[in-house]
Amino acid sequence: MxxxxxxxxxxxxxxxxxxxxxxxxxxxxxxxxxxxxxxxxxxxxxxxxxxxxxxxxxxxxxxxxxxxxEGGSVRLLEHRDGHYFVEADAGVLWDDFVRHCVANEWFGVENMVSIPGTVGASPVQNVGAYGVEAKDVIESVHLFDIETGEKRTMRNADCGFGYRWSVFKGALKGRCLVDRVVFRLDEHYTPKLNYQALRNVLNERGMDNPTAQQVCDVVAEVRASKLPDPKVIGSAGSFFKNPVVPAAEAERLKAEYPELVSFPVDQQHTKLSAGWMIEKAGWKGRDRGQVGVYEKQALVLVNRGGCTGDEVRQMADAIIADIMARFGVRLELEAIML
Ligand SMILES: Cc1cc2nc3c(=O)[nH]c(=O)nc-3n(C[C@H](O)[C@H](O)[C@H](O)COP(=O)(O)OP(=O)(O)OC[C@H]3O[C@@H](n4cnc5c(N)ncnc54)[C@H](O)[C@@H]3O)c2cc1C
Missing domain, CATH: 3.30.43.10 (Uridine Diphospho-n-acetylenolpyruvylglucosamine Reductase, domain 2)
Structure with a gap:
């Protein structure tokens, strides 16, 4: 080391x-x-x-x-019962992993192409995009418990996965060093098109029954048109989580703002679009010092050049306070401030 x-x-x-x-x-x-x-x-x-x-x-x-x-490799461990069991080292870049799987026709991760970061963080964050989350494809997580020195294998069901959440951010926070992740991928491709925006683009292009490679390419293209490329503009992706509120609270807000974007979670809860609220509040494209709200996506804070973490925190605090004052909804950070 x-x-x-x-x-x-x-x-x-x-x-x-x-x-x-x-x-x-x-x-x-x-x-x-x-x-x-x-x-x-x-x-x-x-x-x-x-x-x-x-x-x-x-x-x-x-x-x-x-x-x-840093670095590492991706290995096919086993092919059985219609699934490929594929192991990837923590230091492998997530996007490289996804593209490697698509090229090998190991299906299930294609909607999550172009998410920055590493394989090691994918179970911690339960990364997700376009209707698919890491929890849908993770078989097991191999890690070292830094406090006890113990090597552990956590099965999917033990990982406490939730929306951008896992036990590694909860009870085991700060003590796990993930070294490998095993994914259970499919032999046969079933497009995962429950995300409306993705369906719309595919429909516009006449791709009624897209291949995994086509979905991967379209998602990568749509993401590139909406999100800053970390190699060009500094950001941490979506800075805030989409808040989940009681369904009655969402109804109250919808009565006042009929165009509010929301998604049902279950019968009692609704997820609200934080990006919509931030844009509605007039923050999109605004700068404060060297930090800005990205002009193409209000959920993303960006570095306009040499910003400090303190400036980012102040901007985030100002947005949280404003959204609370206007909508009575508390935004939570998706990004980790250290
Ligand atoms: C432009 C942009 C777009 C993004 N789009 C998305 C998106 O669509 N969906 C999404 O879910 N996220 C998205 N993100 C957020 C980010 O890509 C993910 O959260 C990603 O999983 C972070 O990976 P990382 O390796 O950079 O982890 P880091 O940011 O370095 O760390 C994140 C957390 O994981 C822990 N961690 C990292 N590696 C290990 C390890 N080996 N063992 C134990 N703990 C570890 C860290 O301690 C920390 O708690 C985006 C970010 C950017 C900049």
């Missing part, structure tokens, strides 16, 4: 915030994980496990050890 002292984290977070970690440990092989945990290098130290830094905003220098994984 590689250990660097007083290292800039700017290349390792997609918001491009220039802060420093006291130590940066880079893991490049399975042996590195075992060595780091076995040696108790982190014992008694403040540490943070970083993936691709695409959902993290650093508001100050990190006084401690940042651990990140």
């Amino acid at each position: 590689k250990i660097e002292k007083h290292c800039s984290l700017k290349p390792y977070n997609t918001f491009c915030i220039d802060v420093e970690a006291t130590e940066l440990v880079t893991l490049q092989s399975q042996e590195d994980y075992a060595q780091l945990v076995g040696s108790q290098y982190l014992k008694g130290k403040n540490y943070f496990v970083l993936g691709g830094g695409s959902n993290v905003v650093f508001t100050r220098d990190f006084d401690g050890v940042v651990v990140r994984s």
Whole structure:
């Protein structure tokens, strides 16, 4: 494993915030994980496990050890009962993983193409897009418990998956180092088209029965037209979660704002579009210092050039307060502020 002292984290977070970690440990092989945990290098130290830094905003220098994984491979473990069981190392880029699966006709992840970040973060975040979430395809998660040194395998049902949520953000927060994830993918392709916006684009293009490659290409194209490319504009993707409110509360808001975008969750709950509310409140395209609300998608905060994490926090706080005042709805951060 590689250990660097007083290292800039700017290349390792997609918001491009220039802060420093006291130590940066880079893991490049399975042996590195075992060595780091076995040696108790982190014992008694403040540490943070970083993936691709695409959902993290650093508001100050990190006084401690940042651990990140880099590289790795994707392997077919087994083909049985109509499924491919595919293992990927934590440091593999999620988008590379998705494209590798599509190219090999291992189906199930194609709607989640172009999500930045790593395979290791996918169970932590339960990443998702266009109607599919990581929980739909994860078979098991292999990890080290940093506190006990124990190696564990968590089955899908043990992971406590929810909307951008898992046990790794809850009861096991901050103590897990995911080293591999096993996915259960399908041999036969069934397009997952329950997401209306995706259906619309496919219909417009006359793709009534699209292939996985076509869905992957269309999703990548639509995303590129709406979301900032992290290589060009710093951001952390959707900055706020879509709030889930009691159905009666959603009805009250809909009476006042009939055009409010919402999605039923179950009979008692409705998910509201945070992006719609932020846009309605007039934030889309607005800047404060070096932070802006992306002009093509109000849910995304962007770095206009050299912004600090504090500026991002202030902008987020101002938006949260305004949405509460206007709609009586509390927005929660999807991005992790450190
Ligand atoms: C332009 C843009 C678009 C985005 N679009 C989407 C989208 O459509 N859907 C979506 O769900 N997300 C989206 N995101 C958010 C982000 O891509 C995901 O949350 C992604 O999973 C984060 O991966 P990461 O490797 O960068 O993790 P990081 O941001 O580095 O970390 C995220 C969390 O995972 C933990 N973690 C990371 N690696 C490990 C590991 N190996 N072991 C244990 N814990 C770990 C970290 O401690 C942290 O808690 C987007 C982000 C951007 C910038």
